[in-house]
Amino acid sequence: MEQIVVILVDKRHDLNEHGDFALQNALAGGYTDIANLLISKGAAVNARGGPLGSPINAATVKGAEILRFLVETHNADCTWTDHEGRTALHVAACRGSLESVKYLLDLGLDVNHKDTKGWSAIHHAAM
Template structure:
């Protein structure tokens, strides 16, 4: 994933994006500055640091109270944007939720796989997911059994609500037609006169 140029006015996010550590440190030391300030897409400085794999900044932000599970407008947490093993480990140590799913129903590991990250990074995700489950995470939640399949969510997003409604209506009508056809045929078979044993068409 890549970040577009941040809108002006998001000083900490821009400082992290351009790795201006002096400015970032100055802002963090300011009592009136919101470390969890989000840009127009809902992304915080921690999202940016995790995306760029900047271990020092990720740790610095977390030590200063950054929300580790903050969600952007697509419900991605910083972990969803992360593609570096060391940053994953840091986020895990500070309590990142590995079961969180975004709007398409994908976990952070799912998103990493979609981006084609290295096998080492996937192994890191899987190792921490196992630890997360052992520590008490609901297995159903981790497996996504209570969430919409990413494939179906994306399918619905592409079609739009109107076309989805028409598709459902068509499938419903088609199902009723099939049911009527089958039951109608069954009634026809049941009401036919049975063959007599002395009928020339009857054979043992």
């Protein structure tokens, strides 16, 4: 799979073009080798948009190990908020990702941060 990504990227595929979320897909799938490759080829670690909102939100899908990879190896902004004011903590709580929630709290994310609906992470966890 990695060789295919290399070929496509080397053909000058724009990894940050509006609507292109290859990095988010790699992170949501837990493919750190492909994520590393995409980042090394210019994929933006703090890109916004897409169905998962951002790479940091996508990383919550697979848990703390992928989050740690993105934050500690690639300096991703874990305080980023999406268009509804949700942080990665909101997303992890909504998905029921216990390890992601613990990791994000250890990083100091605000447990009381409210999104545009006035919901904090606990509201998302209770759904």
